Amino acid sequence: MDLSQYAELFLAESREHLSACNQLLLDWERAPANPAPVGGLFRAVHTVKGMAATMGYARVTDLAHRAENLLDLVRRGARPATDDLLQLLFRARDGLEHAVELSVAGREDEIDVAEVVADLDGAAAALAGVRSGARPTATPGPAPEVAGPITPGRLVQVTLRAEAPLKGGRAVLALKKARSLGEIHDVTPPEVAFEAEDFDGRFSFRIGGAAAPGDIERVVRSAGDVEHVTVGGEERRPAPEAPGPSGAGTPDARTRHIRVDLGRLDGLMDLIGELVTVRGRLNELAAERRDPAIDDVAIQVSRLSSELQAEIIQARMTPVWQVFDRFPRLVRDLARELGKQVAFRVEGKEIEVDRAILDELGDPLLHLLRNAVDHGIESPADRKRRGKKPEGEIVLTAVRERASVAISVRDDGRGIDRAKVLARAKREGIVDAHAEALTDDQLLRVLARPGFSTAEAVTSVSGRGVGIDVAMTRIRALGGSLDIRTEAGKGTTFVMRLPVTLAIVRALIAGVGPERYALPLTYVAETVEFGVQATTIVEGREAIVLRDRVVPLVHLRRLLGVAGDPPARWPIIVLEMGDRRSGIVVDGMLGQQEIVVKGFDAPRGTLPVFSGATIMGDGMPALILDAGGLV
Amino acid sequence: MSDAGVVRLLLFRVGNLLCATEAERVREILPRLEPTRIPGAPPVVAGIVNVRGTLVTVVEGWRALRQAAPAPPLPPAPASGSAPSPAPAPAPASDPMTGGGAGGGGERVGGEGGDVAGTTVLLELDGGKKVLGFTVDEVVDLLSVGGEALERRQALPGIDPTLVRAVGRRAGQLFVVLDTDALLTPILSS
Known part of the structure; x- marks a missing residue:
């Protein structure tokens, strides 16, 4: 059986299971006395082992087997997590991940896991020694062996999921598992046929022993991808909420789903x-x-x-969990490395965004989380001195707002020292020398300057700016915005707002002279009309006052260099991004429509206020204004 | 331009210049399309046009090559389907660098062609990674020439030598093979 075609699927599935392992390990670390995650870990590792064995990846199989041994002993002994044990399991998980990637890449001989294997075996031996009457080598099977009299046994009929990959491998695995309960006879079709191309995933066998039908079904199902099992003629359907083979923390993405190439x-x-x-x-x-x-x-x-x-x-x-799920581990590792104590929480992980946007979110979030752990959260001793809990808190939240998604990273750390940033900003001439304070908005602008805080001068905020410029650029490129709120001693929150989808958006079409521009509704708060005389000057900028709030104006005509005179009354499009507002003065509103966002090759000098272009109903292109560039 | 082998060249006229580019870099030849202006872009950029759903940035050929503007001013609407059939060879002129029929810059383009009001050539840039539109006064010919027929000569009157890859001759008339990457890449921002 040529398995190479399954390599991609093997990789994807293994990643899912290993990602689940991370989550389970973190759960266990948080509540070491609660052994519940161990069962899930065992199942996940076990599944990876089964798949790897089917693929013929001996080293992955071996490593998984040893990790599984240890987990089995832990599980049976209902042992609490110790730091050493957790470290070892994290290492084993990482080793497995690495081994899986190398195996799929055809570089299996580069896998070097001797050290972690030795440690796993050592730990397993130690545990086995502790348990009185433990068998010297633990069997991976989840149920105890039953040596019953050989009987014709119950007839077991199994159907694998139609979309299951590696059906032959699953079937072999199911049989192997069933053998732990009793003798297997009358396998139909014979096992060799499992390897055949046309094996459709249906097979039956008789099983001896005294195992209850429920146990038999459970064991067979643990092979994974089992659609249904009939034991002893009586069909047993799984309870709808029964965890699938990957019920180890990851939502089961496979049931009734297919993987589609993003292209x-x-x-x-x-x-x-x-x-x-x-x-x-x-x-x-x-x-x-x-x-x-x-x-x-x-x-x-x-x-x-x-x-x-x-x-x-x-x-x-x-x-968003598809990207968020790797962060708990990352935050944990970083916190350990830096000697911080951090409780990390994720909220709203079920919120959905366009795949193309999600793919771009990983890096900016990584920067923001790193900043939070490194520069936000104080050391435990420091926190105690300030009357805080020694354990800091970082919360990553996704919330749906109108047509956008807000993703925030909040820490309860020391906050950003405005005075120091201000002093430095003055020295570099970024703000007026007489400025007395920085607003949140100004602060962000200063921090987001490339390399702003890479210099050593601002020790307590050093590094604050590192990555923020990167994050900012990336977010802006997606048509989003970044905001900051910070309070000394209380913590810092970064909020990024992003459109839910990039591909098609509803937009307002604005006319400026003979030209048309599209402005996505994502950030349009309202449209108003003002006469020239109703404007005021606030802080040197022309503005209008709208319900007691000052809204600075941007004249699109002037900004874009359109010739001619504006009309006497101005339609104004009020944009709102977080706390910032801005009124875009246009000549006329030409209606709303769905627009398809397309890229174009921007020539040198193009004003940095466009996020793309679209084609209007008459076939003419129109440029799309980027709210982030205008507010 | 290697000495061996045959190169297929597309010949076109921009102002007084008879120019050529390798035919394999030409994605498509279209009538002049009305562009949408890109605020902030230099004057050499005409704007973006819609080519069957794809947006293409168009460079004004006469500005890029410092030729006189085709007169009369360019008609606004897309010219009615005038796909460039290789035009008949322009009559040889005394000045080798002067395009056929044009006594000097600023004369009516494609005199007897009538409805041909300029053409947009879609050129591949940077090894095909990008496509840019380039407006020309008219497409003149599609030519196969042996590599040995092209001279690596760069200094010619009326054109920046860094933009010339080689010089060839057609019906007694000189043409320059443009280095379109050198000409167009600096116009795009990175």
Whole structure:
């Protein structure tokens, strides 16, 4: 059986299980007396072992086997976590991850796990010695062996999931597991046939021994990817909430799901983009012709393409946990390394964003979390002196707001020392020499200057700016914004706001002279109309006062260099990004429509206020204004 | 430009210059399309155009090569389907660098062609990673020449030598093979 075609799937599934292991280890570390995560760990490692064995990755199998041995002993002894044990298991997990990646890359001979294997065996031997009457070598099987009289046994019929990869391997694994309960006879089709290309995942066998049907089913199911099992003629359906083979903490993404190449979704998105453009043209034609029959068709096409578009966008939506899940481990490791105590919490991990955005979130978040651990959270002793709990808290939260998603990183650490940043900003001439304080907004601008705090002068905030410029650039490129709130002694919060999807957005079309620009509604708070005389000057900037709030104005005509005179009354589009607002003065509002966001090659000198371009209903391109560049 | 082998060249005229580029770098030849201005971009950039759903940044050929503007001013609407059939060879002129039929810059483009109001050539840049539009007054010919027929000559009147990859001759008339990467890449920001 050629397994190379399964390598990708093996990799993806192994990663899921190993990611779950991380989470479980962290859970266990937090509550060492509660052995609940150990069962999950055991199952996850066991599944990886089974898959690796099927793939013929001997080293992964071996390492997993030894980790499983140890976990089994721990599980049976219901032992609490010790720091040594956790460290060892973390190492084993990392070793497994590394071994899996190397194996799939065909570099199995580079795997070097001798040290961790020796440590695992040592720990297992120590544990086995502690347990009275423990068998010298633990069997990985989850149930005790039962030596019963050989009987014809119960008939067990198994059907593997239709979409399961490596069906033959699963079947072999299921049989192997079943053997731990009793003698196996009458395997149909014979085991050799499992290897055949056309093996459809259905097989049956008879099992001796006294195991209860429930136990038999459980053991067979633990092989993974089992659709249903019938024991002794009586079909047993799993309870709907029964954990699947990967029920080790990761939401089971496989049930009724298929993996789709992201390139395909991108292709669909491009096509739907074209369709939306053509739809716009059809609507315009229909409006010109005033023919009810054409109108009808145009309306139907509109409705259908809207639905199709919504479906495709939905298909691209991915829960943020796919990126967030690697952070607990990262924060833990970093905290240990720096001698900090950090409780890390994640909220809203089920919130969904476009895959293309999610893929770009990892790095900025990494920077922000690193900053929080390194520079936000004080050392335990320091915290005690200030009357805080020795354990600091970092919370990563995703919240859906209107058409955007807000992702925040909050710490309860020391906050940023504004006075020091101000002093430094003055010295570098970033702010006015007479400035007395920095607002949050100014502070962020200073911190986000490339390399601002790499100099040693600002010790207590050193490094604060490192990465913030990187994060800021990345977020802005996605059409998002970054905000900061910080309070001395209380902590710092960074909030990034991002559009939910990049591909198609609703936008306001603004007219400026003969030109048209699209402004995504994501950050549009309202539109108002003002006369010239209603403006005031606040801090040297022209502004309007809207419900007691000062909104500085940006004249698009001037900004974009459009010739001609503006009308006497100004339509103003009020943008809102976090706490910042800005009023964009245009000549006219030309309506709202769905636009397909496209990239273009920006020539040198292009004003940095565009996030892309789109094609209007008449086929002409129009540039898309980037709210982040205007507010 | 190697000495061996045959190179296929697309010949086009910009102002008084007869220019050429390797045909394999030419993605497509289109009638002039009305561009959307890009605020802040230098004047040499005409704007972006919609090529069947893809946005392409267009560079104004006469500005890039410092030629006179084609007159009369460019008509705003896309010219009606005038895909460039290789135009008949312009009559040889006395000045080897002067395009056929044009006594000097600023004369009506494509005199007898009538509706041809300029053409946009889509060029691959940077080994095909990018595509840029380049407006020309007219496409003149598609030519196969042996590598030995091209001279690595750079100093020519009326054109920046760093933009010239080689010089060739067609019907007695000199043409320059443009280094389009050198010409166009600096216009794009990184």
